Amino acid sequence: MANKKKARLTAKAADPHALYQAAVQCPEAEMNFVEAQFRRLRGREARRIREDFCGTAYSSCEWVRRHPQNLAVGLDLDLDTLQWGADHNVAALPAAAQERVQLLRRDVREPGPGASSGFDAVLAMNFSYWIFKTREDLRGYFKIVRRSLKPDGVLFMDVWGGFESMKEQVEKRRCRGFVYQWEQAGYNPVTGDLKCYIHFEFPDKTRLFRAFTYEWRLWTVPEIRELLLEAGFRKVRFFGEGNDKSGGGNGVFRETARHDADASFVAYLVAER
Numbered sequence: 001m002a003n004k005k006k007a008r009l010t011a012k013a014a015d016p017h018a019l020y021q022a023a024v025q026c027p028e029a030e031m032n033f034v035e036a037q038f039r040r041l042r043g044r045e046a047r048r049i050r051e052d053f054c055g056t057a058y059s060s061c062e063w064v065r066r067h068p069q070n071l072a073v074g075l076d077l078d079l080d081t082l083q084w085g086a087d088h089n090v091a092a093l094p095a096a097a098q099e100r101v102q103l104l105r106r107d108v109r110e111p112g113p114g115a116s117s118g119f120d121a122v123l124a125m126n127f128s129y130w131i132f133k134t135r136e137d138l139r140g141y142f143k144i145v146r147r148s149l150k151p152d153g154v155l156f157m158d159v160w161g162g163f164e165s166m167k168e169q170v171e172k173r174r175c176r177g178f179v180y181q182w183e184q185a186g187y188n189p190v191t192g193d194l195k196c197y198i199h200f201e202f203p204d205k206t207r208l209f210r211a212f213t214y215e216w217r218l219w220t221v222p223e224i225r226e227l228l229l230e231a232g233f234r235k236v237r238f239f240g241e242g243n244d245k246s247g248g249g250n251g252v253f254r255e256t257a258r259h260d261a262d263a264s265f266v267a268y269l270v271a272e273r
Ligand SMILES: C[S@@+](CC[C@H](N)C(=O)[O-])C[C@H]1O[C@@H](n2cnc3c(N)ncnc32)[C@H](O)[C@@H]1O
Pocket: 024, 025, 052, 053, 054, 055, 056, 075, 076, 077, 078, 081, 106, 107, 108, 109, 125, 126, 128, 131
């Protein structure tokens, strides 16, 4: 009888993009939020979206999968990551859905032909826009996003905050077949510069050390909101996550003007053009 047991993951055999998607992303939940909030705010369905900093375009693929009229354009600078997304995520879609997703190697500040206008929604997730470290640069990016949206278009972003975001620490989370490690390696309170790494550890104790590196500015919600308004967005809404019985996040995000001073929180910011 064939041995049906799956081989245990090791650092040598593991694929960092697959591990990242499994540990960090949940495109179904993200797109449920985008779909429902766009409908609530605009009274119509979002159809054409752009995923900025799309990486492997996991979210774009979820978007085109869920409705036959949904279209997605994913922008990222890294060709290898885009290729991985095309080979693994786009290729896994039904043929008709594959035609509705387009991955482009572009800087989000220069979206270029086919990606500069007419979007119902633009997404910038997993704090990727924190690579812009000055007010001028972040405001400049927001202006470009605003110009890319239809008159009633909406920008969806996530944001991370709480006093632990400034702490140098390592958090570990057990995932299927590996341990995900989030290291906040350095925070400079003078500049706001934050350096983080993702490592993966396997049952045989091998590690994918610094599989991903992030050099960000740690922005706060009021700073981001001010820059969005300065860039011309009409309204910026904050959606905080509720708690489950153990005090962790319950995955339900509600609009609020006040949020608990949690040690660490992840929320959505929704900006209307
Ligand atoms: C944290 S990953 C985000 C992956 C995925 N979107 C997610 O939500 O998890 C950040 C991505 O941004 C890309 N990136 C960084 N600067 C960029 C820029 N100026 N324009 C386009 N992509 C950029 C990197 O290549 C990387 O794939």
